[in-house]
Amino acid sequence: MPKIRAILTDIEGTTSSISFVKDVLFPYSRERLPAFVVTHEDKPEVQHWLHEAAREAGLVSASEQEMIDLLIGWIDSDRKSTALKALQGMIWADGYRDSDFRAHIYEDAARRMHAWHAIGLPIYIYSSGSVPAQKLLFANTESGDLTPILSGYFDTETGAKRDSASYTRIATAIDLPATDILFLSDIVEELDAARLAGMQTTLLARGTEGCPADSQHPCAVDFDSVEVDVS
Template sequence: MNMILWEGISHVLLDIEGTTCPVSYVTETLFPYASANLAPYLETHQQEANIRALVQELETLWQQDTDQEAKDLLGHSRQSAELVCVGGILPYLRLLIRRDRKVTPLKDLQGKIWADGYARGELVGPLFDDVPTSLRRWQQEGLVLAVYSSGSIAAQQLIYQHSNHGDLRSLFSHWFDTHTGSKHKPSSYTLIAETMGCSPQAILFVSDSDSELQAASQGGLQVVCSQRESDKLQGLNTYPSINTFHQIQLKLQHEQA
């Protein structure tokens, strides 16, 4: 096993898909679950103020969407007068899920649907086996752990609360989603460093996405590519890569003296 030494690190920022759990869990389990439960969830909760606000925001996005399929769906909904009811937006939501569009209000809505699924025991977060032991070791060594994912913070916490290794939420000090900014923009990572009260260079960001690693690197963070054999890999020739967290060896910032 090849070990990689990272120096001057005080914070570890982790992606989720392809980094701490399989990409397939999101694409083959979470997305289909959300899509299948959109109608009953909206029917049950459509009178709640926060749900109505999310639906209204999504309707506005739909009206502004330049995607041709989205336009066609909108035209059909207008002709059939479906848009005036909550159920009328379902075709657009399913389109967004199918395309894996990083739309913040959709992520918020999905998180609420998944919360019901986790509570009923229908969903369990399948973390890679090396993740829990590594997280505990890093925390015991004094590192600050954080999550940055395109999924909502609520959805992130659900995966770690209802994981196959128990509730691991207490290991993390910070949670970030697209409310902070796009994962493909360096400014998002600069803001994360400011929020955590550390220099960008003191953060090690772990992700399986080349574009995210590039943005984080441009923002001043140290980066490593998560190369999990079961997942579609990106950026393996650009950045140092690992296929298990056990390969990451950290020399903390306060050890530099």
């Protein structure tokens, strides 16, 4: 295989625990979304994403309460909506600012990302969360501000994470052959799409069960176990 010249990594279940997103971030945005919409809907950026959410839902017009109900429903169903993720990111920004929480990151992920950065290996993030939300998360982790060691961010504006074309676009944006990029994720379907685009892949199988015996991708139980050939 070609040597690895860049790392592309998922967040939830890969660098950070699923429980942080499900049990901290989602409830925080759900609780505060109604008041946020009421007090911020006159702001151009908020207006833009509310209009995008309405368009995505096929609504020609919608009341303030209808939009709130729609977005709450999307949070509850974990809808991968770019508009929802953008609005959630604005709400989470307040939480980070007010120190209501710090972002979880696995200690091995933070340590290994620092090590990769130290040898000149660029690290990119690809998550369904908006780019601003990603930047906030990595700027406010339990291991400190990790944004200085990250080279770029991608979200669903690039494309769906289970669509191989998204990874082709990312490789083009990074300006590297897809074969020189290693993608890390805990979701097999995302890894399948990345491999179809030509990327190298590794499944992160955190937890007590470990790597599945029938894994079609190289597998690691943590970042320390990820094999990275840069020679």
